Amino acid sequence: MPFTASNQVFAMVDGNNFYASCEGVFQPSLKGKPVVVLSNNDGCIIARSNEAKTLGIRMGAPFHTVRDLIQRGKVKVFSANFILYGDLSARMMHLLGQFTPHLEIYSIDEAFLDLTGFQHLGLRRYGQDIKRSIQQWTGIPISVGVASTKTLAKLANHIAKKSAKANGVLDLTRPQYIERALSLVTVGDVWGIGRRYGDRLKGYGIHTALDLSRAKDDWLMKTFPVSMMRTVLELRGINCIKLESQVPHRKSIVVSRSFGALEPSLSELMQSVAAYTARAAERLREAQLATSMLSVFIRTNSFREYLPQYSNSALIELAVPTQSTSELIQAAQKALTRIYREGYEYHKAGVMLLNLVPASQIQQSLFDTVDRQKSERLMTAIDQINTDFGSGTLQFAAEGLRPRWRMKQERRSPRYTTSWEELAIVKA
DNA sequence: TCTGGGGTCCTAGGACCC
DNA sequence: TCTGGGGTCCTAGGACCC
Numbered sequence: 001m002p003f004t005a006s007n008q009v010f011a012m013v014d015g016n017n018f019y020a021s022c023e024g025v026f027q028p029s030l031k032g033k034p035v036v037v038l039s040n041n042d043g044c045i046i047a048r049s050n051e052a053k054t055l056g057i058r059m060g061a062p063f064h065t066v067r068d069l070i071q072r073g074k075v076k077v078f079s080a081n082f083i084l085y086g087d088l089s090a091r092m093m094h095l096l097g098q099f100t101p102h103l104e105i106y107s108i109d110e111a112f113l114d115l116t117g118f119q120h121l122g123l124r125r126y127g128q129d130i131k132r133s134i135q136q137w138t139g140i141p142i143s144v145g146v147a148s149t150k151t152l153a154k155l156a157n158h159i160a161k162k163s164a165k166a167n168g169v170l171d172l173t174r175p176q177y178i179e180r181a182l183s184l185v186t187v188g189d190v191w192g193i194g195r196r197y198g199d200r201l202k203g204y205g206i207h208t209a210l211d212l213s214r215a216k217d218d219w220l221m222k223t224f225p226v227s228m229m230r231t232v233l234e235l236r237g238i239n240c241i242k243l244e245s246q247v248p249h250r251k252s253i254v255v256s257r258s259f260g261a262l263e264p265s266l267s268e269l270m271q272s273v274a275a276y277t278a279r280a281a282e283r284l285r286e287a288q289l290a291t292s293m294l295s296v297f298i299r300t301n302s303f304r305e306y307l308p309q310y311s312n313s314a315l316i317e318l319a320v321p322t323q324s325t326s327e328l329i330q331a332a333q334k335a336l337t338r339i340y341r342e343g344y345e346y347h348k349a350g351v352m353l354l355n356l357v358p359a360s361q362i363q364q365s366l367f368d369t370v371d372r373q374k375s376e377r378l379m380t381a382i383d384q385i386n387t388d389f390g391s392g393t394l395q396f397a398a399e400g401l402r403p404r405w406r407m408k409q410e411r412r413s414p415r416y417t418t419s420w421e422e423l424a425i426v427k428a
Numbered sequence: 429t430c431t432g433g434g435g436t437c438c439t440a441g442g443a444c445c446c
Numbered sequence: 447t448c449t450g451g452g453g454t455c456c457t458a459g460g461a462c463c464c
Contacts, residue, residue, distance in 0.1 A: 039432035046432070062431040080432085107464045194462050225438055227462080254434055261429060303431060350433090407432095 008239055009173060011113040011127060012145045012153035013096060013134075015089075016161065016168075018109035019047035022085045023078050025139040026416045026424050034075040038063055041260050041407045042079055079412040085109075087417045091138050099130050102245045112150055114243050119173070127169035147172040150241045151234035154191040155209060159184060175237075182210035182235065192231040197224065209235060249289060249356065255280040256297075256350025257407055263345045264405050269298065270333055271400035276351040277332040278396055281325040284353055285383060290321035290362050291353040294328060296335040301347035312339040321355070321362050324375045325382075328353075329398050390419075 015021055019037040024030040034051035038044065044062045055073040057066050070077060089108045097103045102114035118126060127144035134142050145157025152172055159181055160170035172181055188198030190209050206212050213235040220229050230240040255276040264272065273296055284291060297313035314335035322328065332351055362372070382394050414422035 041430090041432070043430075043432055060431085064430040067430090110464075192462070196461060225461080227438070250435080252435075256433065258432070301431090348432095408430095 007116060008148050009115040009118060009123065010147060010150050010153040010243065011100075011115050011123075011130070012150065012157040013111050013113060013130065013142055014157060015092065015109040016141045016143055017047055017049050018089075018140070019078075019080065019085055020049040020052070021140050022088050023076075023081075023413055024049070025088065027413070030076055034073050035078070036070070036075055037078045037080055038411070039080060040409075041258060042410060043258070043260075046080065077411050079409040081412050081415065083415050083418050084413065088138055088140060092134055092140055092142075095134055095137055096130070099126075099133075102243055104243050104245050105247070112153065112243055114245075115146065123173060124169055124171040127171065128167075131168055142168070144169045145172065146170065147178075148237050149234040149239050150243070151191050151231055152178070152237065155181065155185055155189075155235075158189060178237070179210060182213055183208050185209040187212050190231065190235070192227060197228065249358065250287065251354070251356060253280050253283050253287075253289075253291075253353040253356070254350060255283075256348060257405075258301075258348040259346065259405050260408060262405055264349075266340055266342075268400075268403065268405050269336060269340065269346060269349060271398065271403050272349055272405050273332050273336050273351060274329045274396060274398035275400070275403070276349070277329045278325050278399055280351050280353050281323065281328050281379075282383060282386075284356070285323050285359075285379060287356075288359045289356040290323045290359045291328070291356050292318045292321040293353070293355040294318070294331050294335065295352040295354060296332050296339070296350070297352070298336070298339060298346050298349045300344050304345075307345060308343070310341060310344045312341075314338045321357050321359075323359055323379060324372075325379060325396060327375070329396060333398070 020035045023035055023037065030049075032051065033049070034055055034057075035049040036045050036052050036057060037047040039046045042063055044060055045057060045066065046060070048057055048059065052073070052075055055069055055075065057069055057073075057075070069075070085108060092109075093103070093105050093111060096111050096113060100113040100115060104112040106112055113130075115123065115126065123146045127146055131142055131144055134140055143157050143161040145153045145155065145160050146169075147153040147156045156170040156172040160166040160168055163170070170181075172178060185208060186198075187193055187201050187206055187208055188195065190212065193201070193212075201207075201212065206215060212232060215232060217229065217232075220232060233240050257272070257276065259272075277294075293315060295313055295315045297311070299311035300307060300309050302309060302311075316331040316335050318327070318331060385394050386392065414424070416422060416424045
């Protein structure tokens with residue numbers, strides 16, 4: 001018996017074309033029109049409405065390579081507006097929480113729901129209820145996949161989104177349907193199998209999720225990392241990946257940006273690194289964490305093979321975990337001077353905070369020269385002002401004023417839900 | 429001209445120690 | 447000059463996810 005019945009029931013819910021759908025929530029005139037959303041720096045396509053997909057605009061395509069398609073197809077183009085998407089996401093997750101005792105928020109637009117014990121309600125009907133509710137209260141269309149493991153729920157969701165018959169909801173808990181479903185899904189579309197493993201598997205004659213579920217265990221174990229075996233067991237209905245409703249605290253915080261066409265000078269690199277550090281430190285305090293290790297990296301544009309290439313990073317350890325922006329900016333600038341070399345066109349820089357610990361665990365060191373309590377009060381005050389009066393109201397001098405290197409965002413929609421200046425205007 | 433950003437996990441291999 | 451095995455820890459790089 002390849003497919004084990006399990007009592008567990010998971011639903012995987014995600015927003016269809018989430019970012020593009022978010023743009024449509026406050027602009028009903030976009031309905032039925034092709035819409036795309038661009039990455040930071042307006043670099044490439046990160047979301048497409050169904051109509052934009054039909055035009056042949058590929059996910060991840062650099063903006064400039066699809067400019068023609070976009071003009072011909074009269075596609076509406078937006079710069080990413082993550083504040084808006086985050087807010088709509090929070091509303092969606094809040095509603096989903098009312099449908100389950102255990103919710104795992106997996107990404108900005110995806111969640112797993114524990115529906116174990118809900119079978120008597122009719123899982124398909126329950127899924128339709130969820131879908132209707134989210135559509136009604138947020139305006140976001142979603143898809144729902146239901147199955148006995150998270151990997152199968154993902155797969156059910158994948159089919160639900162594509163099949164007209166499913167109408168956005170697929171219940172895959174009954175074993176007799178699983179084989180057929182697995183045969184419909186390309187191996188590369190299975191959760192946990194990416195491009196590389198997908199190609200390798202095809203090389204071995206494994207083309208569908210069904211083929212993969214039938215592969216030999218010992219061969220899998222010696223050919224791939226253990227994560228592959230987990231995926232295969234999950235496809236067979238054996239639970240290996242638990243629902244995580246209590247998210248463990250994150251292990252790293254990264255803030256990085258590319259500079260686009262600009263070639264920053266050393267002083268501009270210094271400013272940008274200071275600004276990224278300040279942003280990372282804000283997120284650190286928001287999560288009530290502290291860091292004792294900071295890494296800075298810079299690199300040239302690897303797409304331009306004809307130019308001299310350079311990429312390096314430097315790690316700075318701090319004696320005591322800290323949340324202080326000024327302390328971190330000092331460390332970051334020290335790291336940058338270590339790795340900076342003249343004569344290169346830098347394309348990207350970033351700051352990583354590592355070794356994160358709960359802020360409550362910070363212990364004063366004997367050799368500590370910083371007055372931590374004073375620094376903490378200052379940071380709290382700065383964060384509060386920036387929350388109340390808008391991000392960037394107060395900033396550190398090291399970040400520079402009106403810098404050239406700030407990213408391009410020429411087509412951002414208003415922050416309808418989070419900014420007083422940008423509320424939707426209703427004409428009656 | 430123009431190619432995102434932010435995460436996690438796993439493994440291999442080196443350094444080091446006994 | 448050649449010669450051992452085993453354990454731990456760390457890091458870099460590769461793979462995956464959204």
